[in-house]
Amino acid sequence: MRVAENLNAALAALLAREPNLYVLGEDVVDPYGGAFKITRGLSTDFPDRVLSTPISENAITGVAAGLALSGDLAIVEIMFGDFAALAFDQLFNFASKSVSMYGSRLPMRMVVRCPVGGGRGYGPTHSQSPQKHFVGIPGLALYELSPFHDNLAVFEEMFAREEPCVFFEDKVLYTRQMGAVEPPFSVETSGGVARVSLDGPPDCVIIAPGGVAHRALAAMRSLLVEEEITCTLLVPSRLYPFDQPDVFDVDVRAARRVFVVEESTAGGTWGAEVAHLLHRRHWGRLALPVTLIHSLGGVIPTAAHLERAALVNESTIHSTIREALRG
Amino acid sequence: MTRPATAVQGETSDPAASSPQDADLSLMLMIRAFELKLLDLYGRGLLNGTTHTCLGQEYVPVAVEALLDRRDHVFSNHRGHGHYLARFRDPAGLLAEIMGREGAVCAGVGGSQHIRRDRFLSTGVQGESLPVAAGVALHLKRAEPGRLACVYVGDGTFGEGAVYEAFNIAALWGLPLLVVVENNGIAQSTPTSRHLAGSIAGRAAAFGIDHRLVETSDVTEIRRTLEPLVSRVRSRATPLVVEFVTRRLGPHSKGDDTRPARAVQDLREQDWYARCAAAFPGRFPRLDAEARAHIDAVAAEVMARAPSQWEGS
Numbered sequence: 001m002r003v004a005e006n007l008n009a010a011l012a013a014l015l016a017r018e019p020n021l022y023v024l025g026e027d028v029v030d031p032y033g034g035a036f037k038i039t040r041g042l043s044t045d046f047p048d049r050v051l052s053t054p055i056s057e058n059a060i061t062g063v064a065a066g067l068a069l070s071g072d073l074a075i076v077e078i079m080f081g082d083f084a085a086l087a088f089d090q091l092f093n094f095a096s097k098s099v100s101m102y103g104s105r106l107p108m109r110m111v112v113r114c115p116v117g118g119g120r121g122y123g124p125t126h127s128q129s130p131q132k133h134f135v136g137i138p139g140l141a142l143y144e145l146s147p148f149h150d151n152l153a154v155f156e157e158m159f160a161r162e163e164p165c166v167f168f169e170d171k172v173l174y175t176r177q178m179g180a181v182e183p184p185f186s187v188e189t190s191g192g193v194a195r196v197s198l199d200g201p202p203d204c205v206i207i208a209p210g211g212v213a214h215r216a217l218a219a220m221r222s223l224l225v226e227e228e229i230t231c232t233l234l235v236p237s238r239l240y241p242f243d244q245p246d247v248f249d250v251d252v253r254a255a256r257r258v259f260v261v262e263e264s265t266a267g268g269t270w271g272a273e274v275a276h277l278l279h280r281r282h283w284g285r286l287a288l289p290v291t292l293i294h295s296l297g298g299v300i301p302t303a304a305h306l307e308r309a310a311l312v313n314e315s316t317i318h319s320t321i322r323e324a325l326r327g
Numbered sequence: 328m329t330r331p332a333t334a335v336q337g338e339t340s341d342p343a344a345s346s347p348q349d350a351d352l353s354l355m356l357m358i359r360a361f362e363l364k365l366l367d368l369y370g371r372g373l374l375n376g377t378t379h380t381c382l383g384q385e386y387v388p389v390a391v392e393a394l395l396d397r398r399d400h401v402f403s404n405h406r407g408h409g410h411y412l413a414r415f416r417d418p419a420g421l422l423a424e425i426m427g428r429e430g431a432v433c434a435g436v437g438g439s440q441h442i443r444r445d446r447f448l449s450t451g452v453q454g455e456s457l458p459v460a461a462g463v464a465l466h467l468k469r470a471e472p473g474r475l476a477c478v479y480v481g482d483g484t485f486g487e488g489a490v491y492e493a494f495n496i497a498a499l500w501g502l503p504l505l506v507v508v509e510n511n512g513i514a515q516s517t518p519t520s521r522h523l524a525g526s527i528a529g530r531a532a533a534f535g536i537d538h539r540l541v542e543t544s545d546v547t548e549i550r551r552t553l554e555p556l557v558s559r560v561r562s563r564a565t566p567l568v569v570e571f572v573t574r575r576l577g578p579h580s581k582g583d584d585t586r587p588a589r590a591v592q593d594l595r596e597q598d599w600y601a602r603c604a605a606a607f608p609g610r611f612p613r614l615d616a617e618a619r620a621h622i623d624a625v626a627a628e629v630m631a632r633a634p635s636q637w638e639g640s
Contacts, residue, residue: 059492066462103434
């Protein structure tokens with residue numbers, strides 16, 4: 001099953017199960033079914049709860065917050081994650097704050113879905129990975145779409161948190177297959193983290209969320225074949241709070257070399273937060289500082305050759321790890 | 328003060344024509360006494376942070392609240408003490424919140440601007456609550472037909488894009504949203520003439536939303552005028568903008584008034600307090616003294632309380 005189908009099926013199952021769930025977004029109703037077709041068919045089955053909205057990211061997110069405030073559940077689709085900037089106030093100052101600023105815990109069950117990432121030539125305002133801008137907001141949890149995490153379970157977890165969540169979905173994942181890794185690698189998922197590994201202790205650990213996991217996997221394969229470097233890949237479903245260090249401990253202790261991969265442009269990234277936490281926990285036993293691998297610190301160009309040069313990819317990951325381990 | 332350019336006339340204002348019920352007058356006076364007490368406490372260095380008083384605007388929530396049902400939602404703003412007190416008549420809880428004492432409505436976390444209780448919620452960013460109120464109205468339309476979401480905003484809030492995104496959605500989707508505009512002619516320090524092009528009526532009209540201008544401060548007359556309009560918001564599930572031409576007698580926050588003393592004095596002469604004091608020489612002084620004594624007692628009692636406890640979340 002493709003990732004998009006799994007996501008679509010998850011939304012359909014949730015709408016069927018939760019009579020108080022709304023799905024809101026620009027152009028989400030049939031026959032269009034959303035710019036990336038993730039909501040296709042939903043409005044036909046649930047016409048009063050799957051609603052196309054005006055081009056108003058702030059208001060859509062605010063409406064979702066109002067629904068959550070009323071005890072409903074809401075999922076917002078932001079057509080391109082870049083536009084979540086227009087909804088930032090509703091997330092940063094209202095929805096996330098409301099969970100705690102009224103003195104007692106107020107459940108806010110809402111998810112803002114953000115298709116993100118480049119690789120498709122959409123240019124500087126439609127290709128960003130804005131995860132880093134949402135890291136560290138009290139009461140706001142961040143998740144990322146992954147081929148290794150069933151979306152229905154992920155949505156269940158997000159709603160169970162009873163606080164607003166942003167779900168980042170790398171656009172290039174939509175057409176990929178769920179869950180597949182080719183031998184000699186194998187994958188197992190537990191505690192919200194997928195672990196792709198070989199038999200035996202690895203030379204390094206790569207932490208890479210869903211959007212870059214397959215690029216990390218490709219680099220792992222070439223590193224194995226060309227350099228005999230073995231890597232274990234950890235793919236977390238939740239980016240923030242990054243509060244499950246136990247899940248990473250065994251692998252980090254064994255490998256002593258950690259690389260964090262993200263598509264974000266350089267500077268103030270999610271990976272920096274992860275590195276900080278791992279340094280705090282493992283400083284004395286690490287063989288190298290935790291190394292960040294991300295896109296260049298510039299705008300994301302439209303032209304294919306320029307975009308390729310800007311964004312993190314298999315060869316960036318391969319060469320960074322090879323140089324760190326082989327010098 | 329700046330008058331809206333496209334005023335919908337219809338209200339008359341004869342100071343002596345209408346007589347507020349004692350309960351309404353007492354509530355207005357209680358809010359007045361509460362706000363004056365806050366400024367006094369700030370002046371004495373007894374409060375943390377800042378506050379925005381509704382001196383001069385007390386009659387608006389007193390008039391509006393009587394048109395609302397307990398199951399209606401109320402969204403308030405940074406200048407929201409009157410909105411809260413008109414709904415709950417709980418000066419002790421609100422003062423405890425502002426002072427961070429036991430019994431605080433929100434454990435002292437929210438303070439003056441961030442209060443939630445039952446179906447009342449205030450928040451401190453201009454315009455932010457309009458889309459939220461639209462979302463609540465969407466819920467109510469489906470789950471509790473006949474109920475509405477009432478949101479208080481000021482004239483300054485009309486500079487925020489969130490207002491228009493919410494107007495558009497509320498009108499398109501037919502949402503039971505009552506927008507109460509307290510147009511006090513000034514946004515912090517900037518007069519309406521310098522921050523608002525056109526008019527609030529014109530902006531409502533642009534979205535096909537009904538607008539009613541209220542120029543009187545007579546609560547009985549206000550209710551008589553608005554009652555059928557508010558009923559229509561419920562029965563037709565349609566938005567309405569009610570714009571009050573009102574006056575902010577105090578500073579924006581605790582002590583930042585740059586207006587000439589003469590201009591403020593002119594506003595005081597139009598104040599409901601002066602009008603009622605003149606119109607009801609018998610009962611007004613008595614009710615006013617009672618309100619002040621009540622707030623004095625509340626303040627003394629709340630100040631003696633222990634600090635509020637918050638376990639975080």
